[in-house]
Amino acid sequence: MTRSRFTSLTLLLATFALGVGSVALARAEEGTPAAEKQMATAPAEQPAVVEGEMVDMKCYVAMDMPGGGKHHECAVKCAKMGIPAGVVDKGGEVFTVLAPAGGLADLMGKTVRITGTKAQKSTAIIPEKVEVKEGDKWTEVKLPEGMM
Numbered sequence: 001m002t003r004s005r006f007t008s009l010t011l012l013l014a015t016f017a018l019g020v021g022s023v024a025l026a027r028a029e030e031g032t033p034a035a036e037k038q039m040a041t042a043p044a045e046q047p048a049v050v051e052g053e054m055v056d057m058k059c060y061v062a063m064d065m066p067g068g069g070k071h072h073e074c075a076v077k078c079a080k081m082g083i084p085a086g087v088v089d090k091g092g093e094v095f096t097v098l099a100p101a102g103g104l105a106d107l108m109g110k111t112v113r114i115t116g117t118k119a120q121k122s123t124a125i126i127p128e129k130v131e132v133k134e135g136d137k138w139t140e141v142k143l144p145e146g147m148m
């Protein structure tokens with residue numbers, strides 16, 4: 001290959017790359033308004049209250065283990081290790097609690113009520129307020145600072 005041929009090939013490649021680049025750029029710009037519109041009509045999150053038994057997600061999912069009873073000790077250990085906590089509601093729906101599980105370890109097996117933001121992309125809740133039911137009474141649980 002001669003030098004001039006090499007140069008023109010390089011130029012050709014550069015031009016091609018630039019062309020592809022501008023097309024990609026134009027596409028990205030085209031995509032922006034639609035994406036914004038979609039976000040405006042479909043919020044990613046919505047307020048929600050979830051009530052049910054607190055479990056550790058690993059043992060619940062893998063072995064159908066509750067958060068209380070004979071499995072209580074394991075559930076507490078799992079949460080302290082950082083395995084996500086979850087809430088199983090009356091209908092059997094399971095919500096992952098999107099907060100550090102260590103702060104929820106003492107609630108394993110108890111009936112809890114979590115007020116927060118429900119994720120749309122997953123069955124999960126970001127807690128703003130956590131309450132525990134003892135007898136017929138609901139008590140707000142003080143969670144470690146910075147947890148939510």
Ligand SMILES: [Cu+2]
Pocket residue numbers: 056058059074075076078
């Ligand atoms: Cu466990």
